Amino acid sequence: MMEKVFSHLIDQLMLLPGIGKKTAQRLGFYILKMETGAARKIGQAIIDVKEKILLCKSCSNIAERDLCSICANPGRDSQKILVVEEPNILYAIEKTGEYRGLYHVLHGTYSPVSDGRMPERTIQGLVERLKNGGITEVIIATSPNIDGEATALYLAHLIRPSGTKVTRIACGIPVGADLEYADEVTLAKSLGGRREM
Numbered sequence: 001m002m003e004k005v006f007s008h009l010i011d012q013l014m015l016l017p018g019i020g021k022k023t024a025q026r027l028g029f030y031i032l033k034m035e036t037g038a039a040r041k042i043g044q045a046i047i048d049v050k051e052k053i054l055l056c057k058s059c060s061n062i063a064e065r066d067l068c069s070i071c072a073n074p075g076r077d078s079q080k081i082l083v084v085e086e087p088n089i090l091y092a093i094e095k096t097g098e099y100r101g102l103y104h105v106l107h108g109t110y111s112p113v114s115d116g117r118m119p120e121r122t123i124q125g126l127v128e129r130l131k132n133g134g135i136t137e138v139i140i141a142t143s144p145n146i147d148g149e150a151t152a153l154y155l156a157h158l159i160r161p162s163g164t165k166v167t168r169i170a171c172g173i174p175v176g177a178d179l180e181y182a183d184e185v186t187l188a189k190s191l192g193g194r195r196e197m
Contacts, residue, residue, distance in 0.1 A: 077101040096188040109147040156197040
C-alpha cells in the first residue's frame with residue numbers, strides 16, 4: 001500500500017490525457033527522486049500556465065497578451081484564415097512552415113450525433129472577423145472524422161454567403177485520425193492539396 005501523499009500524486013497525474021496508472025507511478029517515482037527546486041519549477045510552470053495564459057482576442061489561440069504572436073506578426077498573410085479545432089493543431093501546422101496566413105481556433109467541434117455541442121463563441125468570432133472584411137479565403141482544417149466533417153460543412157454553410165472562398169485541406173490524413181498525430185510532411189501535403197468546398 002502506498003503512502004497517502006504519494007498515492008494522491010499518482011491520482012492527479014492520471015488525470016492527464018494518455019497517462020495510465022503505470023505511467024503515473026513511473027512519473028511519481030521520478031518526481032520523488034528530483035531535487036526539490038526542480039520539482040518546484042515544474043509546479044510553478046503549471047501554475048503560470050493557468051494564471052498567465054489567455055485566449056487571443058482575434059483568433060482564440062493561446063496568448064500572453066491580447067493578441068497571440070501570430071496575429072501580432074505584420075508579416076503574416078492577413079487575407080487567409082486557417083480554421084483549426086485546437087491550439088495543438090495550429091502548432092503542428094506551424095511546424096510545417098508551409099502556411100503563412102492567420103488562424104482561427106474553435107476549441108472544439110460541432111457534434112451533431114453525440115451531444116449536439118458546438119463551439120458557438122469561437123464560431124461567432126470567426127463570423128465577426130469575416131464581417132470586418134479583407135479575408136479572401138478560409139481554409140478549414142478540421143479532423144477527417146464525423147465531428148470534423150460536420151464542423152467543416154457547418155462552417156462552409158455559414159461562410160459561403162459572404163462571398164469568401166472556402167477551402168478544405170486535402171485528406172492526406174487517414175479518415176478517423178486526429179490531426180494532432182499527423183506528421184509534418186502529411187500536414188504540408190494536406191495544406192497544399194486543399195480544395196474548395
